[in-house]
Amino acid sequence: MREKGVYSVQAVVKAIDLLEALAQGGESPSLVVLEKKLGLSHNKTFRLLATLENKGLVERNKATNTYNLGLHAFEMAQHILKSDNLIRMAHPIMVELARKLDEAIYFTVANNNEVLFLDMVDSFQQTKAADMIGKRFPFFTNAAGKVLKSVSSIDLFGRGKKGGIKDVQQLEVELDEIRRKGVAVDFNGLGEGICTVAVVIRDYAGKVVGALTLLAPSFRMLQERLEKEVIPCMLEGAELLSMKFGYSRAYA
Numbered sequence: 001m002r003e004k005g006v007y008s009v010q011a012v013v014k015a016i017d018l019l020e021a022l023a024q025g026g027e028s029p030s031l032v033v034l035e036k037k038l039g040l041s042h043n044k045t046f047r048l049l050a051t052l053e054n055k056g057l058v059e060r061n062k063a064t065n066t067y068n069l070g071l072h073a074f075e076m077a078q079h080i081l082k083s084d085n086l087i088r089m090a091h092p093i094m095v096e097l098a099r100k101l102d103e104a105i106y107f108t109v110a111n112n113n114e115v116l117f118l119d120m121v122d123s124f125q126q127t128k129a130a131d132m133i134g135k136r137f138p139f140f141t142n143a144a145g146k147v148l149k150s151v152s153s154i155d156l157f158g159r160g161k162k163g164g165i166k167d168v169q170q171l172e173v174e175l176d177e178i179r180r181k182g183v184a185v186d187f188n189g190l191g192e193g194i195c196t197v198a199v200v201i202r203d204y205a206g207k208v209v210g211a212l213t214l215l216a217p218s219f220r221m222l223q224e225r226l227e228k229e230v231i232p233c234m235l236e237g238a239e240l241l242s243m244k245f246g247y248s249r250a251y252a
Helices: 002-023 031-038 042-054 071-101 143-150 156-163 168-181 223-244
Strands: 058-061 066-069 104-111 114-121 136-138 184-187 194-202 208-217
Touching (some): 002 031, 002 042, 071 223, 104 143, 114 143, 114 208, 143 184
Antiparallel strands (some): 058 066
């Protein structure tokens, strides 16, 4: 089992080396050139290229039998750069919110059919919720997903119970209310005793780029505190961050 694990890691390393070789530019290399550069056998290099080509990370020119980075590799790079820019712009406001409310604040984005927790500023509280950075969750299990879906088109009936939705009609009513208020609050969706509060962030074109999401133990999220302190602060933070992205109320 150990040898298999070591082999798997080495295969990943070699795949990354191969992508880096293709990213260096210049003339598109052939299989022979790549196997010499990587110090691999002909068969191993061919299998790596075939696997990466299947994933869209590598493209083969059939006429010249040479290789280049695939479209999916460039798409991944664009997503990484975009996420990094979002985080850099959002972080100062996240810090301000976390200090004002003394709760953990996350920046979350839609990723396929899930919500991805990208960045966090933690609270100073002794009792903390679990760290969610890098984790993904289905949309309708948390406030971030609900607030993002409340302002986007989705065929709820088409997904139905297959998408984990027990009551489509009830969900539609909830999303309508979230859309009207501009904020989503969810209890226990990410685990027993966990509360999430989320507000949408928009860019200069009015497009949704993500959501500021508060995550805290439920016992600290009493209704009075939510209504008088937490929700107003989150909405204010969302407006400030959206303005940093060039958003104007004219798009509302």
